Amino acid sequence: MNLKELASRLGLSPTTVSRALNGYPEVNEATRERVMAAAKRHNYHPNTRAIRLATGRAMAIGHVIPVATRHEIVNPVFADFIAGAGETYSRNDYDMVLSVVPDDQEEAAYRSLKSKGNVDGVIVHAPKMDDPRIALLHDVGLPFVVHGRATGTTLPYSWLDVNNRRAFQRATEFLLDLGHTRIALVNGLEFMDFAIRRRTGYVDALTARGIAPDPALMASDEMTEIAGYRAARAMLLRAHRPTAFLVASMISGMGVRRALEEAGLQMGRDISVIIHDDDLSYMKNGDAVPIFTATRSSVRDAGRLAAEMLLDIIATPNPVPQQRLLEAELIMGQSTGPCPRP
Amino acid sequence: MNLKELASRLGLSPTTVSRALNGYPEVNEATRERVMAAAKRHNYHPNTRAIRLATGRAMAIGHVIPVATRHEIVNPVFADFIAGAGETYSRNDYDMVLSVVPDDQEEAAYRSLKSKGNVDGVIVHAPKMDDPRIALLHDVGLPFVVHGRATGTTLPYSWLDVNNRRAFQRATEFLLDLGHTRIALVNGLEFMDFAIRRRTGYVDALTARGIAPDPALMASDEMTEIAGYRAARAMLLRAHRPTAFLVASMISGMGVRRALEEAGLQMGRDISVIIHDDDLSYMKNGDAVPIFTATRSSVRDAGRLAAEMLLDIIATPNPVPQQRLLEAELIMGQSTGPCPRP
DNA sequence: AATCGCCTTCAAACCGCTTTGGATGCCGCA
DNA sequence: TGCGGCATCCAAAGCGGTTTGAAGGCGATT
Numbered sequence: 171m172n173l174k175e176l177a178s179r180l181g182l183s184p185t186t187v188s189r190a191l192n193g194y195p196e197v198n199e200a201t202r203e204r205v206m207a208a209a210k211r212h213n214y215h216p217n218t219r220a221i222r223l224a225t226g227r228a229m230a231i232g233h234v235i236p237v238a239t240r241h242e243i244v245n246p247v248f249a250d251f252i253a254g255a256g257e258t259y260s261r262n263d264y265d266m267v268l269s270v271v272p273d274d275q276e277e278a279a280y281r282s283l284k285s286k287g288n289v290d291g292v293i294v295h296a297p298k299m300d301d302p303r304i305a306l307l308h309d310v311g312l313p314f315v316v317h318g319r320a321t322g323t324t325l326p327y328s329w330l331d332v333n334n335r336r337a338f339q340r341a342t343e344f345l346l347d348l349g350h351t352r353i354a355l356v357n358g359l360e361f362m363d364f365a366i367r368r369r370t371g372y373v374d375a376l377t378a379r380g381i382a383p384d385p386a387l388m389a390s391d392e393m394t395e396i397a398g399y400r401a402a403r404a405m406l407l408r409a410h411r412p413t414a415f416l417v418a419s420m421i422s423g424m425g426v427r428r429a430l431e432e433a434g435l436q437m438g439r440d441i442s443v444i445i446h447d448d449d450l451s452y453m454k455n456g457d458a459v460p461i462f463t464a465t466r467s468s469v470r471d472a473g474r475l476a477a478e479m480l481l482d483i484i485a486t487p488n489p490v491p492q493q494r495l496l497e498a499e500l501i502m503g504q505s506t507g508p509c510p511r512p
Numbered sequence: 513m514n515l516k517e518l519a520s521r522l523g524l525s526p527t528t529v530s531r532a533l534n535g536y537p538e539v540n541e542a543t544r545e546r547v548m549a550a551a552k553r554h555n556y557h558p559n560t561r562a563i564r565l566a567t568g569r570a571m572a573i574g575h576v577i578p579v580a581t582r583h584e585i586v587n588p589v590f591a592d593f594i595a596g597a598g599e600t601y602s603r604n605d606y607d608m609v610l611s612v613v614p615d616d617q618e619e620a621a622y623r624s625l626k627s628k629g630n631v632d633g634v635i636v637h638a639p640k641m642d643d644p645r646i647a648l649l650h651d652v653g654l655p656f657v658v659h660g661r662a663t664g665t666t667l668p669y670s671w672l673d674v675n676n677r678r679a680f681q682r683a684t685e686f687l688l689d690l691g692h693t694r695i696a697l698v699n700g701l702e703f704m705d706f707a708i709r710r711r712t713g714y715v716d717a718l719t720a721r722g723i724a725p726d727p728a729l730m731a732s733d734e735m736t737e738i739a740g741y742r743a744a745r746a747m748l749l750r751a752h753r754p755t756a757f758l759v760a761s762m763i764s765g766m767g768v769r770r771a772l773e774e775a776g777l778q779m780g781r782d783i784s785v786i787i788h789d790d791d792l793s794y795m796k797n798g799d800a801v802p803i804f805t806a807t808r809s810s811v812r813d814a815g816r817l818a819a820e821m822l823l824d825i826i827a828t829p830n831p832v833p834q835q836r837l838l839e840a841e842l843i844m845g846q847s848t849g850p851c852p853r854p
Numbered sequence: 855a856a857t858c859g860c861c862t863t864c865a866a867a868c869c870g871c872t873t874t875g876g877a878t879g880c881c882g883c884a
Numbered sequence: 885t886g887c888g889g890c891a892t893c894c895a896a897a898g899c900g901g902t903t904t905g906a907a908g909g910c911g912a913t914t
């Protein structure tokens with residue numbers, strides 16, 4: 171059942187039927203109702219491919235996922251972000267298209283998405299310092315929103331980010347207030363923008379209290395269980411071990427916990443831990459009582475909001491770049507306590 | 513730059529240019545090269561939307577992701593599957609479209625995908641017992657491949673699955689051989705087909721050795737850290753605690769480990785644990801030496817293979833249902849050992 | 855009564871590609 | 885010399901919608 175057939179059954183022209191269905195004003199209300207009823211009765215759904223060609227819009231948003239090397243976006247955080255963004259797209263009749271490409275072809279992927287007209291815009295994930303993708307998308311002319319920010323980029327662009335610096339600053343201050351002075355940072359890879367900001371927050375808080383950051387207590391690696399475990403273990407073996415840990419993610423946190431337990435240290439009593447909690451659906455930080463004290467910010471909400479921002483930009487004739495900074499909340503769990511006196 | 517313009521620049525008809533670019537035989541080789549060169553020079557990429565309308569094919573595969581209730585597909589396992597499938601799609605110039613929908617609208621989502629012509633086929637995730645989606649897709653006429661199987665369904669359909677029953681049977685036998693008799697099962701939700709099969713494997717292995725399965729040692733819940741922790745803790749508090757655990761996933765396994773450590777039990781010495789390891793990129797089970805002894809099967813490979821199967825089915829005129837059963841390997845880690853004599 | 859303007863509706867062009875059904879020219883062969 | 889056959893190329897008709905430009909009908913205004 172297509173438009174032409176539906177129209178002929180109704181004794182109307184395709185023009186009128188199309189307009190009736192799309193809510194244009196120049197059609198009689200009685201006619202519109204007749205058309206709507208017939209469309210429902212015959213289970214008519216306009217062909218997306220035809221709409222796309224006729225309107226010149228793809229009605230789809232792209233997400234490029236580079237794979238196959240050191241840093242992979244394919245992680246639990248990404249899954250939750252996608253879920254949030256996907257909800258927004260569905261509500262607005264947009265498709266979400268994921269392009270999984272070898273990471274040396276990421277740039278080509280964006281260009282191709284644009285020139286072949288597969289999408290109306292993209293969301294840029296995991297921005298790095300001086301991220302080249304921003305300039306690229308700028309001159310390709312593909313609307314985009316960055317999840318995060320890219321330090322060093324001068325071009326104006328739209329982004330949605332969590333205030334990572336402030337979150338880690340507050341967490342550090344909280345530990346300092348508890349009497350901790352040897353606070354370790356188990357950070358993500360520090361070419362990632364958010365990791366840089368987190369470190370800044372941590373360093374700022376320490377220096378504000380007159381404590382010189384100790385490079386031996388600052389690790390930077392992928393946010394996996396293994397990496398968290400390794401970093402924590404190495405630090406615990408040092409002569410002067412830290413009394414508190416600031417950890418980049420729930421998953422790294424599990425690794426840190428493993429190292430602590432292996433060392434016979436009890437979290438919350440012998441040693442304190444604060445993690446950053448993306449509030450992942452499959453990785454909840456406890457329920458009533460959080461396992462870890464944490465800086466929390468739902469990445470799923472971020473996905474929802476970033477998608478809304480992008481759709482808004484696409485719908486606007488001459489859009490101005492939009493920015494939005496979300497604050498993480500500091501939630502109390504069982505993993506922190508006063509620094510034990512030696 | 514579109515086909516018509518490119519053609520006129522070349523002094524050729526669009527027909528010939530189209531054929532030259534698509535490798536049809538009825539065009540002079542010299543002409544073809546001239547066309548190819550011009551296409552490259554002018555950076556011509558055919559408009560996907562037009563190709564789709566003209567050919568009647570969507571060149572896209574759909575994945576429907578239901579959200580917002582108890583069981584959510586949005587999990588790390590799903591992310592890895594998607595990554596695998598996405599690689600296959602990219603290689604074959606297909607788009608991957610994800611539909612995130614409230615789970616009471618899942619059926620409508622499939623129907624809409626079909627009637628609006630957004631995709632050429634779909635992959636069905638997380639099949640349940642007597643899964644209604646199989647009959648639905650059958651009569652809607654949308655090609656599909658199921659990741660897993662659906663016990664109770666009589667219709668023929670294509671699927672790709674891991675031999676979950678055998679994997680858990682082997683794992684159980686392995687523990688029995690080590691002298692364990694009180695073996696606990698921390699399973700996924702048992703309306704999920706794979707969870708049913710795993711339980712069957714476990715029960716079969718026990719009964720084959722004359723051991724009656726103890727309902728108190730069989731838990732079934734979501735595969736999260738929390739759920740794993742709760743199930744294990746409850747069992748450890750019983751008078752006759754288990755000496756070994758069989759756990760449904762890496763994440764549940766972390767929860768079980770937390771419970772064990774809380775109870776002061778050392779994995780591999782006081783108590784044995786075997787998990788199922790989907791070999792997730794961000795949830796590696798150790799590296800050189802696995803943390804957990806495990807039944808391992810890469811869900812990413814599964815994604816790759818399932819996608820290949822689907823593309824093959826779509827390309828075949830009168831396809832017959834395809835099946836493929838992957839075997840999990842049993843890998844030795846540090847979490848198992850002989851049953852300690854009391 | 856003629857004209858104007860609004861409300862409805864329609865025919866046809868268009869989006870950018872594929873594909874069918876010729877058309878043309880050239881060669882070889884009878 | 886005439887003709888079949890092959891190699892090339894093209895015009896035009898789709899694909900299934902949207903959108904422009906125009907037209908018919910009718911009440912209101914002059």
